[in-house]
Amino acid sequence: MKKLSIIVPCYNEEEVLPLFYAEITRVMDEMKRTYAELTFELLFIDDGSRDKTLTQLRELATKDQRVRYISFSRNFGKEAGMFAGLENATGDFVVVMDADLQHPPSFLPEMYSYVRDGEYDCATTRRVSRKGESKVRSWFARKFYRIMNKISQTEIVDGAQDFRFMSRQMVDAILSMREYNRFSKGIFSWVGFKTKYIEYENVERAAGTTAWSFWSLFRYSLEGIFAFSTAPLAIASVLGLVSCVIAFLMMIWIIVKTLAFGEAVAGFPSIMCAIFLLGGLQLFCIGVLGQYLSKTYLETKQRPIYIVRETEQIYQERKAEHQD
Structure with a gap:
């Protein structure tokens, strides 16, 4: 049987x-x-x-x-x-x-x-x-x-x-x-x-x-992504690297523009754009890390x-x- x-x-x-x-x-x-x-x-x-x-x-x-x-x-x-x-x-x-x-x-x-x-x-x-x-x-x-x-x-x-x-x-x-x-x-x-x-x-x-x-399905899809892929961590790392490269190129451009052409660089707008860009990228990367950390935290509790x-x-x- x-x-x-x-x-x-x-x-x-x-x-x-x-x-x-x-x-x-x-x-x-x-x-x-x-x-x-x-x-x-x-x-x-x-x-x-x-x-x-x-x-x-x-x-x-x-x-x-x-x-x-x-x-x-x-x-x-x-x-x-x-x-x-x-x-x-x-x-x-x-x-x-x-x-x-x-x-x-x-x-x-x-x-x-x-x-x-x-x-x-x-x-x-x-x-x-x-x-x-x-x-x-x-x-x-x-x-x-x-x-x-x-x-x-x-x-x-x-x-x-x-x-x-x-x-x-x-x-x-x-x-x-x-x-x-x-x-x-x-x-x-x-x-x-x-x-x-x-x-x-x-x-x-x-x-x-x-x-x-729709919202519960969206959260469920995020569970699947964080449970079976570490790609978001890699994306966060790549974004950080790209941001550093862009910032380095901008620094070179500003130096060349000032020394070679004598043009003054507008301070406030460029600084605010840089702050918002880098701040947003940092918060995004921290959020991705936080998601993985929260999953690890819940697993270590060993709740039923x-x-x-x-x-x-x-x-x-x-x-x-x-x-x-």
Whole structure:
């Protein structure tokens, strides 16, 4: 027998959870008829939701023994949710997918067919279009992947999703990277392993609204750059060197202009321009250094990636205590 663990990070997903559960159970029953050796585990990660997501997960765990859940003490972010799921999944194969049905469960049988025989260690989806997204957001997303692949030695495929079907060996490799500042798209690529990309058209949310604003995506992209590239440090060094060369050439020009042609050099405007230029460059370089230093600072604290407030087992124990 082989167990498939399906990890579903959730944040304020009360509107879409019933739709997701209905679809995923349909797919699991279909796979069970085709692959008799499979058993299933549904592991939901409640990332500090403020709606009735946790209440629904309690009900699902009560009526379906395949359902497990972990509820965080607060919102730790999707990266922490995925890590918690991978760390607590018990399956021989592990899937990470969203609850909003933008990651269609109908792909699971095809993914399993690629990974089950060991031909691939991972099967994942790759969007070939960004249908439903604004043009501005799509443009920035494409530019991010292009820049990231130029400045980093870790290749990140444009359009690749967090929707991944992985072998236990690949999951264990990911779990060995216990860094606090996590960027899973980069981690999935960095650990390697043979991956099958399945192309598909973008699917919009089945219900509810996304928690990813443009600003949160921008900050997430910066996390990826600082986590998998030291190019910003090199850029800061190059800018400093270029500034020194420009300043040296300007000094020579001023000396030659004054001695050879006897022309007076305007003092205040040139000084102010030099001050603003060099001051801006210094602040930019210090900011880049500060970003790397802040990441190092957070790593040395060795804080837990997430804190558990409740699981289905803890809930049942509390419920039994109240009944007694």
